[in-house]
Amino acid sequence: MEFVIKISQFLLSLSLLIVLHELGHFLPAKAFKTKVEKFYLFFDVKYSLFKKKIGETVYGIGWLPLGGYVKIAGMIDESMDKEQMAQPPQPWEFRSKPAWQRLIIMLGGVTVNFILAYVIYVFVSFTYGDTDIKIDSLRGGYLIENQVLLDAGFETGDKVLAINDQRIEKDSEIGQYIIGAEQITVDRNGQEKVINLPENFLGQLSDEGSKNLYKYRYPFIVESVPDSSVNKSVDIKEGDVILSLNGKTLDYFDLFENELKNLKGQTVTAEVLRGDETITRKLEVNNDAKLNIFRLIDAKRFIELGYYEVIKREYSFGESFAAGGKKFTSTIVNYFAQLKAIFNPKTGAYKGLGGFKAIYDIFPDFWSWEAFWKLTAFLSIMLAILNLLPIPALDGGHVMFLLYEMVSGRKPSEKFLERAQIVGFFILIALVLFANGNDIFKAITR
Template identity: 85%
Template sequence: MEFIIKISQFLLSLSLLIVLHELGHFIPAKLFKTKVEKFYLFFDVKFSLFKKKIGETVYGIGWLPLGGYVKIAGMIDESMDKEQMAQPPQPWEFRSKPAWQRLIIMLGGVTVNFILAYVIYVFASFIYGDTDIKIDSLKGGYLVENQVLLDSGFKTGDKVVAINDQPIEKDSEIGQYIIGAEQMTVERNGETKVIDLPENFLGQLSDEGSRNLFRYRYPFIVESVPDSSANKTVDIKTGDVILGIEGKELEYFDLFEEELQNYKGETVSAEILRDGKTLTRELNVNNDGKLNIFRLIDAKRFTELGYYDVTRREYSFGESFAAGASKFKSTLVNYGSQLKAIFNPKTEAYKGLGGFKAIYDIFPDFWSWEAFWKLTAFLSIMLAVLNLLPIPALDGGHVMFLLYEIISGRKPSEKFLERAQIVGFFILIALVLFANGNDIFKALTN
């Protein structure tokens, strides 16, 4: 069921982005009276799952979910239709249109993606608002288990207060600024400590494989006791807070994991908080140093117990436009920093480059419209930025040659454009294979 939920969100988001991106090319092409021969969601290699001709355009769904396309007559693209290009130019063909019209057609897809992302951020701000956690309210700081962070000098209990020269006040800001970070400042036991990060910090994180960086520290709240547990008959209930064992106060679950290793196969006396009263119960520790009790993750309860403060900001419809613009800008700048790091070999960030599985993995295994729309907005920006890269097989490559034509007044020859398209296609295939190969490698090694 979890797979079905994740793949449904992935395909729905991908389909929405592809259709709207291609619509961004389709609409200006039609406005400029340019013939569009095909409009496809996914690629129709050899055959289509569905197709129907309406007017001069065949609309269809391919079987290969690696993207989509519109085939515009008289345009040198991935179809490499040399037979059509060998014929005399027709007034309804792409190559016959003025350069400025061709430029608008080529920029239409990324323009729609940028607009879509902004619109999503506006309505998400209005409907859902912003929920975050103040770092200075984190009781006990962060739990640090990632080996790369530990090797860099971070410790459990640290609170991140700055990244480079950027003060950090909210938990969500860490993810925004950690890309390209050279220094991080933490508060540790009331003192400030600056930690210098290695130049290949992002590469090390990718090699380590864990997505867990700075995690919240939770109390041990009982959710349930499985039938296989030796504590099944003990009087403990859902919502009980286990405060400590053998007279030792343990405020956080991570402290239990360490302490219980000293009592393997033994019975321990535990203090439990229930309905404001402190009770004592005898709990059995198995040979692995576990109580075999499922813990409850309840943000509202953690807030009530004082482990952190959740802040919520709601926006009026008018305020949502500014909030959406701020989120759009932040995401765009952050993704730009990621690309810059990826193209810098010294950071080794290219090791973290992922393909379709990496995109699939960012969707939650439960259905959340809030998460779906926010992830779709991010992917829309990602799709737009990647398409603007000056690679001939992408929109950015076509834009690059059109700008050259507009500035110089000289149009590159069709033979040159055909060769550039082939080179760009192989570059693009190499990037796709590398990204998806990274996914496969990580799946096999982690």
């Protein structure tokens, strides 16, 4: 069922983005009276799941879900329709239109993607607001188990104060500024400590493979006691908080493992918080150093117990435009930072480059419209920026040659554009194979 939910979100988001991106090319092409021969969701390599001709355009759905396209007459694109290009130019063809019209047609897709992302962020801000955790409210700091962070010098209990020169006040800001970070300032037992990150920090994180940089520290709240547990007969109820063992205070669940190793096979006295009352119970620690008690993850209870403070910010409809704009611009800045890191071999960030499985994996295994729209907005920006790369097979490649034509007054020859398109296509295929190959390599090695 989890797979069905994830794949449904993935395909819905991908389809929405592709259709709107191609619509961004289609509408200005039609406005400038340019013939559009095909409008396809997914690729129809020798076969279409659905197609219908309306007017001069064939609308369809292909079987290969790697993108989509509009085929504009008189344009040198991935179709490489040399037969059409060998004919004399017609007034309704792309190549016959003024350069400024062709530029608008080519920029239409990424323009729609940027507009879509901004609109989504505005309505997400208005509908859901912002929920975050105050860094200085984190009781006990972070639980650090990621080996890369441990090797860099982080310790459990650290609170992040700043990344480079950017002060961090909210938990979500860590992920926002970690790309390109050279040093992180933490609060360790009331003292500030600067941790210098290795240049290949991102590459090490990719090699390590953990999805969690850090975790929150939670108390041991009881969910249930299984029938097989040595403590089945003990009066322990759901919601009880185990505070100590044999008089030793254990505020966080991560402290129990080491303590139980020292108490293996013993009967211990546990201090338990039930509601507002503190009681004691005798618990058995089995020979595997376990209590055999399932713990409860209850964010509301953690807040009540003072383990962290949640900030909830709601926006009026007018305020949501500024809030959405802030999310929009920060996402663009962060994505450019990611690209910069990826294209710098020293960072090792290219190891984290992923393909379709990596995109699939970012969707949650439960249905959340808030998460869906936020991820769709991010993917829309990603699609726009990647399409602007100056690779001939992408929109950015066409734009590059159009700008050259507008500045120099000379149009590149069709033979040159055909060759450039072939080179760009192979570059694009190489990138796709590398990204998806990374996904396969990670799946095998992990």
